[in-house]
Amino acid sequence: MRKPFTIRFLSAMPRSGWIAMAVFAAVTLVVMPALHLFAPADSAFYVSNYVITLGGKLMCYAIVAVAMDLIWGYAGILSLGHGVFFALGGYAFGMYLMREIGTDGSYHSTLPDFMVFLDWKELPWYWLGTDSIMWSLLLVLAVPALVAYVFGYFAFRSRIKGVYFSIITQALTFAAMLLFFRNETGFGGNNGFTDFKRILGYDITSPEMRATLFALSALALMLTLLLGRYLVTSKFGRILTAIRDAESRVMFIGYNPLHYKLFVWTLSAMLCAIAGALYVPQVGIINPGEMSPANSIEIAIWVAVGGRGTLIGPVIGAAIVNLAKSYFTVAFPEYWLFFLGALFVGVTLWLPQGVVGLWQRIRTARAA
Numbered sequence: 001m002r003k004p005f006t007i008r009f010l011s012a013m014p015r016s017g018w019i020a021m022a023v024f025a026a027v028t029l030v031v032m033p034a035l036h037l038f039a040p041a042d043s044a045f046y047v048s049n050y051v052i053t054l055g056g057k058l059m060c061y062a063i064v065a066v067a068m069d070l071i072w073g074y075a076g077i078l079s080l081g082h083g084v085f086f087a088l089g090g091y092a093f094g095m096y097l098m099r100e101i102g103t104d105g106s107y108h109s110t111l112p113d114f115m116v117f118l119d120w121k122e123l124p125w126y127w128l129g130t131d132s133i134m135w136s137l138l139l140v141l142a143v144p145a146l147v148a149y150v151f152g153y154f155a156f157r158s159r160i161k162g163v164y165f166s167i168i169t170q171a172l173t174f175a176a177m178l179l180f181f182r183n184e185t186g187f188g189g190n191n192g193f194t195d196f197k198r199i200l201g202y203d204i205t206s207p208e209m210r211a212t213l214f215a216l217s218a219l220a221l222m223l224t225l226l227l228g229r230y231l232v233t234s235k236f237g238r239i240l241t242a243i244r245d246a247e248s249r250v251m252f253i254g255y256n257p258l259h260y261k262l263f264v265w266t267l268s269a270m271l272c273a274i275a276g277a278l279y280v281p282q283v284g285i286i287n288p289g290e291m292s293p294a295n296s297i298e299i300a301i302w303v304a305v306g307g308r309g310t311l312i313g314p315v316i317g318a319a320i321v322n323l324a325k326s327y328f329t330v331a332f333p334e335y336w337l338f339f340l341g342a343l344f345v346g347v348t349l350w351l352p353q354g355v356v357g358l359w360q361r362i363r364t365a366r367a368a
Contacts, residue, residue: 021222028055028218033211049207052214053282054326058319059217060279063224065302065314067271072300073308074232075264076244077161081169082272083296084176085144089273090286091180092143094193095127096136097204097281101197113195114188124186133200140277141270148269149262156261161247170293177291192287193280204281217278221315224271228311231264240264301344307354316355 032055036047064086071077098112107116111123129135151172155165183189196204203209231237242250243257250257280286289295298321306317321343328336351358 021225024218025222028059029215033215036211036214037207049210052210056210056214056217056282057279058322059214059221060275060282061302061318061322062315063217063221063275063278064272064299065306065318066221066224066228066311067268067275068299068303069308069311069314070228070231070264070271071268072303073310073314074237074244075240075261077261077265078166078300079169079265079268080166080293080296080300081171081173082268082299083293084173084291085148085269085272086276086279086295087176087180087286087288087290088144088147089140089276090280090290091187091193091276092139092273093136093277094196094280094286095130095139096133097196097199098193099127099131100199100201101195104197105195112188112193114191115186118183120186127186137277140273144269144273145266148266152262152265153258156258156265170296173291173296174293177288177293180288180291188287190287192285192289194285194287196281196284199281204284210282213278213282217282220274220278225311225315232311236260236263298340301340303354305343305347305351305354307356310354310356313354313356320355 032047032052035045036049036052039046064082068079068082071079101112103110105113105116107113109116111120115123130139155168160168179185180187180192181190187193198204199209232240239250239255240260243255243260247257276286276290302318302321303314304317305321306315307313321340324339324343325336328339332339347354353360
């Protein structure tokens with residue numbers, strides 16, 4: 001009797017993969033939060049606020065990288081506009097965080113401070129209900145999904161692909177950035193949202209909340225990786241890679257690529273939005289700069305550096321690039337962009353399969 005796919009998927013997962021997942025879960029869900037909360041501040045084992053926040057940011061970036069890998073590495077769709085979905089998720093949850101400030105803002109008004117400053121008299125209609133965390137979480141998923149679905153439907157239906165699709169997605173994120181920069185849109189303009197106070201009544205800067213957000217980011221990353229592996233090892237994943245390699249042949253044997261590409265495109269946008277919603281309370285700000293075209297290009301660099309089409313490669317790439325960014329922007333701020341450009345050129349020329357591809361070649365050479 002043929003086993004259900006879920007059982008076959010679980011049994012086919014390499015033992016090393018399960019061990020790595022278990023170690024990652026133990027470290028990020030138990031060890032690091034516990035050391036942050038209970039270790040003395042002067043102890044060598046104490047995990048500082050900086051490390052917890054940086055780790056949470058890196059895991060949010062890793063989720064975005066895996067989302068990009070699903071559409072680029074497995075479907076062959078290079079998006080240079082995924083930053084907009086990340087930012088939309090951040091703004092959707094940021095609306096809830098702004099409402100949670102209540103009357104503790106600078107103007108002691110129930111309206112967000114930027115609305116009082118701009119002489120708004122009442123909340124816009126699209127802010128209604130954002131004082132509910134459940135409604136805000138629904139917006140986190142629904143708004144980016146709707147934008148992605150509508151955009152993807154017309155783009156894929158018109159069979160736009162390759163560099164033309166990349167240029168259009170770049171134009172999408174640039175247009176969204178310009179829109180959110182305007183004060184009259186009701187999203188804080190150039191400054192965006194900041195000065196958050198609470199989540200569900202709990203202090204957002206407390207060690208307990210920082211540890212909780214860190215653990216939620218780790219859990220979201222693990223679920224994203226499991227979902228990604230589930231998809232790419234299924235029949236859906238095989239059809240997706242077939243579309244990437246020979247779309248016309250897939251159409252010839254009776255499959256409609258539109259539905260497959262549209263599904264993975266919309267799912268990828270939702271994963272980015274979840275990462276954005278987890279990112280904002282940890283860094284304490286969201287503004288239109290997150291939608292800049294450069295940020296979206298950087299996401300593609302993460303995937304290329306780690307190795308596209310591998311799932312774990314983009315996680316590694318996101319960690320390498322962002323840790324290097326954290327170092328270079330402090331030590332050599334004027335040279336950071338040159339380093340990033342050199343890294344991308346070097347990977348393109350000498351590591352076309354990324355860091356994971358290099359490791360696989362080394363293992364193959366040793367085995368031979």
